[in-house]
Amino acid sequence: MTGPVVVAYGMGVDSTALLIGLSQEGIMPDLILFADTGDEKPATYAYLPVISAWLARVGFPPVTVVKNPRPKSGDQSLSDSCLRLGTLPALAYGKHQCSLVWKIAPQVAFLKAWPRAQEARATSQLVTVLIGYDNGPRDTCRRYRAEDKAMAGCVNAFPLIAWGWDRAECKRQITRAGLPLPVKSACFHCPASKPAEIIALRDTTPHLYAKAIQMERTARAKGLRRIAGLGRRFSWESVAAQMSLLPAMGESEAA
Ligand code: SF4
Numbered sequence: 001m002t003g004p005v006v007v008a009y010g011m012g013v014d015s016t017a018l019l020i021g022l023s024q025e026g027i028m029p030d031l032i033l034f035a036d037t038g039d040e041k042p043a044t045y046a047y048l049p050v051i052s053a054w055l056a057r058v059g060f061p062p063v064t065v066v067k068n069p070r071p072k073s074g075d076q077s078l079s080d081s082c083l084r085l086g087t088l089p090a091l092a093y094g095k096h097q098c099s100l101v102w103k104i105a106p107q108v109a110f111l112k113a114w115p116r117a118q119e120a121r122a123t124s125q126l127v128t129v130l131i132g133y134d135n136g137p138r139d140t141c142r143r144y145r146a147e148d149k150a151m152a153g154c155v156n157a158f159p160l161i162a163w164g165w166d167r168a169e170c171k172r173q174i175t176r177a178g179l180p181l182p183v184k185s186a187c188f189h190c191p192a193s194k195p196a197e198i199i200a201l202r203d204t205t206p207h208l209y210a211k212a213i214q215m216e217r218t219a220r221a222k223g224l225r226r227i228a229g230l231g232r233r234f235s236w237e238s239v240a241a242q243m244s245l246l247p248a249m250g251e252s253e254a255a
Helices: 013-025 042-058 078-085 097-113 115-122 137-147 159-163 167-176 195-204 206-221 236-254
Strands: 005-008 031-036 063-067 127-131 154-157
Touching: 005 013, 013 042, 013 127, 013 159, 013 167, 031 097, 042 063, 063 097, 078 097, 078 206, 097 115, 115 127, 137 159, 195 206, 195 236, 206 236
Parallel strands: 005 031, 005 127, 031 063, 127 154
Antiparallel strands: none
């Protein structure tokens, strides 16, 4: 007997390609879950109506947005929580609690209360959770770790790997479906951001960059010691300062 099928949707390239592949295969998911940390990039939020229109066109269910409302503290986002506590997202310390609390926990809570999952449990069926890991070497390694980490009553599956779709193929499929390419899905302050992404954030969304710098300064004022800032070994503030200097240095050297 087959249980319900859930797409863990990140609103990035891979999981968008996953939806397209499912439509091509004639596999209709029962639920498409997106966990909102409250700190997604504006371009990610802007993609929601785009993908929603496509989902309606192909007859798929709409995206269900889940969030960790943190009712006790009132924090509406991971960054609010960091600012209140004077800390930084756990990934800056080499840990994963930020995604466990703000990404995984809201999905687990939703699935626990979801009637289809309860029905599946009552009839000893498993919920299949489809994860958009692509067929590249990095995601193939992540797949082996994720296989053993399915939520209770669920089994994880990785269709992109089964179809042999690497990232380039995922992009091709999205374009072929007539959709724009989504941006990398992550919090605007994600410690995994590369220097070029930090500078792009500063130049395109200065208010979000300012909030990230405020997070670093607040954490420092509260005694941040073990790490330098959001970049773990470096602060984002120092990256922006160094990158701003580079063109001027280049010009003076050329002169
Ligand atoms: S995107 Fe980065 S900061 Fe946000 S929850 Fe995931 S690991 Fe943490």
